[in-house]
Amino acid sequence: MKFVALIKYRIMSRLLTLLFVTLIGLTNLFGQSDSSQVTKKYQAKPKSVYPFGKEAFLKDEKTTIRWLGNAGFLINSRGTRVMIDPMLKEFDMPVLFDAPVATSDIPELDAVLITHSDNDHYSIPTCKDLSKVTKAFHSTIYVDSLMQNEGWNSFGHAISDEFIVGNINIKITPADHQWQNAYPGFAKRFFKKEDCAGFFMTTVDGTIWATGDSKLMPEHLNLPDPDVILFDISDSEWHFTIKGALQLAERYPDALLICSHWGTVDAPDFTPFNGDPEIIKAQIKNPERLIVLLPGEPFILNQSKK
Ligand SMILES: [Zn+2]
Numbered sequence: 001m002k003f004v005a006l007i008k009y010r011i012m013s014r015l016l017t018l019l020f021v022t023l024i025g026l027t028n029l030f031g032q033s034d035s036s037q038v039t040k041k042y043q044a045k046p047k048s049v050y051p052f053g054k055e056a057f058l059k060d061e062k063t064t065i066r067w068l069g070n071a072g073f074l075i076n077s078r079g080t081r082v083m084i085d086p087m088l089k090e091f092d093m094p095v096l097f098d099a100p101v102a103t104s105d106i107p108e109l110d111a112v113l114i115t116h117s118d119n120d121h122y123s124i125p126t127c128k129d130l131s132k133v134t135k136a137f138h139s140t141i142y143v144d145s146l147m148q149n150e151g152w153n154s155f156g157h158a159i160s161d162e163f164i165v166g167n168i169n170i171k172i173t174p175a176d177h178q179w180q181n182a183y184p185g186f187a188k189r190f191f192k193k194e195d196c197a198g199f200f201m202t203t204v205d206g207t208i209w210a211t212g213d214s215k216l217m218p219e220h221l222n223l224p225d226p227d228v229i230l231f232d233i234s235d236s237e238w239h240f241t242i243k244g245a246l247q248l249a250e251r252y253p254d255a256l257l258i259c260s261h262w263g264t265v266d267a268p269d270f271t272p273f274n275g276d277p278e279i280i281k282a283q284i285k286n287p288e289r290l291i292v293l294l295p296g297e298p299f300i301l302n303q304s305k306k
Contacts, residue, residue, distance in 0.1 A: 043263070233279075
């Protein structure tokens, strides 16, 4: 989310808060409410960080998933190492924890996959460092054009395209996240639906779907059943919302849901960043499949152990 849009959100949020406080004040004035009901702003965040280093990039006989914070993930599938939307440094808003791995400790990557151009996904400072160690970048055609300008080895893909990285087959899934068009004058260009995407990854040990930021689309409910969804829990109109996240979870009842896009950016009043796994957990069917990883904590994908 770019800063100008954020300011707009914040102004709206403050106005609504002011209105709410005024209403509470008026209610109290007329003796119909209890002044002890003032709520403190709360933002869910991970309890700690699980730092890792070069060992996470070694080849072994399994597929390991690590959450990197926000929507970032590292997948090491039997030696094929892919990062999705890594935001490991220099974000333009305060963050709640240090990244579990420094870019200088990343020895080599087979690919960096970027879902869209928002800077909490396409982190230029992070990608600049990773351009020295990754074999390639993959994204949408628009984001590829930005990367080409940086001089990186990048590839742009249309929705439904498929490509292979090492032993992982990757299919591009659609997304609907053109929030820029709702703020006339904000962007110099009109954003197209296909500027944003998700990645459906098939590994030897199971399938993993990185949804990208998106409103819930009918297409999202017609995919092959994923073993794992990197599960966006933001209650924002430009994301799934809680209702949509629950709908998605219900559609894929056997999928493990690894929480994403929460607890990273310090923004308790900004819905794209202030998601709370507990809210989802309280409403979901078979909540034991909702997985709340610490940043950096390894999760081993094993289809037979679901
Ligand atoms: Zn985002």
